Amino acid sequence: MRFCTLSSCSYANSIVVQDRQTCVLVDCGLRKRDIKPFLAGVGLAPGDIDAVLVTHCHIDHVYGLKYLLKERKIPVYSSSPVLKQLCARNSFSGQPDFRALSPVAPENIGTLAVNHFGLFHDVETIGFIISGDGEKMGLITDTGFVPDYCLQAFKTVDYLYIESNHDLEMYKHSKKPPHVIRRNLGTTGHLSNEQCGLALKSMGLLNCKLVVLGHLSEEDNEPRRAIAGARQFLPPDTTLLCAPPRIPGPWSVPVPGT
Numbered sequence: 740m741r742f743c744t745l746s747s748c749s750y751a752n753s754i755v756v757q758d759r760q761t762c763v764l765v766d767c768g769l770r771k772r773d774i775k776p777f778l779a780g781v782g783l784a785p786g787d788i789d790a791v792l793v794t795h796c797h798i799d800h801v802y803g804l805k806y807l808l809k810e811r812k813i814p815v816y817s818s819s820p821v822l823k824q825l826c827a828r829n830s831f832s833g834q835p836d837f838r839a840l841s842p843v844a845p846e847n848i849g850t851l852a853v854n855h856f857g858l859f860h861d862v863e864t865i866g867f868i869i870s871g872d873g874e875k876m877g878l879i880t881d882t883g884f885v886p887d888y889c890l891q892a893f894k895t896v897d898y899l900y901i902e903s904n905h906d907l908e909m910y911k912h913s914k915k916p917p918h919v920i921r922r923n924l925g926t927t928g929h930l931s932n933e934q935c936g937l938a939l940k941s942m943g944l945l946n947c948k949l950v951v952l953g954h955l956s957e958e959d960n961e962p963r964r965a966i967a968g969a970r971q972f973l974p975p976d977t978t979l980l981c982a983p984p985r986i987p988g989p990w991s992v993p994v995p996g997t
């Protein structure tokens with residue numbers, strides 16, 4: 740399997756995950772004008788997307804969903820509470836194909852198997868473990884802390900996308916209003932570089948090929964700080980990257996045949 744981010748920051752988030760047969764988007768927070776060019780930038784078109792998985796209803800994760808669904812009728816998967824909030828906050832034209840993930844069993848989407856788990860944010864939020872081609876990827880973003888479940892379940896992932904939102908030192912000089920900083924630092928906010936590093940330490944990743952740090956704040960974080968917070972807790976042969984904001988990042992592995 741392979742994955743890449745189409746955008747990863749507080750402005751817009753979307754990640755492509757695919758195996759040989761099935762291609763899904765995790766979130767679609769892109770502007771309308773960016774959807775096709777960003778997909779084209781990684782060699783894809785809306786017609787290639789088999790399903791969208793939604794982590795939560797914040798605008799930086801779902802803004803472009805209604806535009807993508809106008810291009811192509813694609814099933815949208817999430818937990819029942821997330822789907823309920825998504826419908827309450829958005830007007831979708833027609834009858835969108837929303838499908839609730841089972842709270843107990845993994846969901847098969849084409850050839851991918853999707854497990855989800857609850858996170859701790861100020862709206863209902865879930866993370867995913869996606870399996871395909873005999874490999875496993877963990878995705879965790881927009882949470883105030885990392886639940887024990889993840890620390891255990893992520894130990895054996897081959898790929899990891901994890902939030903590393905802000906740097907505590909930089910928050911001391913942040914231009915954000917105090918109530919926003921309080922929210923982001925709280926147990927239903929976002930993971931700091933420090934929290935991300937501690938989570939990686941606790942996970943003790945055994946055979947992870949690639950860790951991508953995501954959702955970096957463009958004002959209150961820097962890639963070099965996020966990398967410094969994480970590198971020390973990873974095996975030397977695990978590749979560590981920061982996802983770029985507002986543009987597609989590289990595929991986790993090269994496109995076959997190139």
Ligand SMILES: [Zn+2]
Binds near residue numbers: 748749797799800881
């Ligand atoms: Zn977000």
Ligand SMILES: [Zn+2]
Binds near residue numbers: 795797860881
């Ligand atoms: Zn959020």
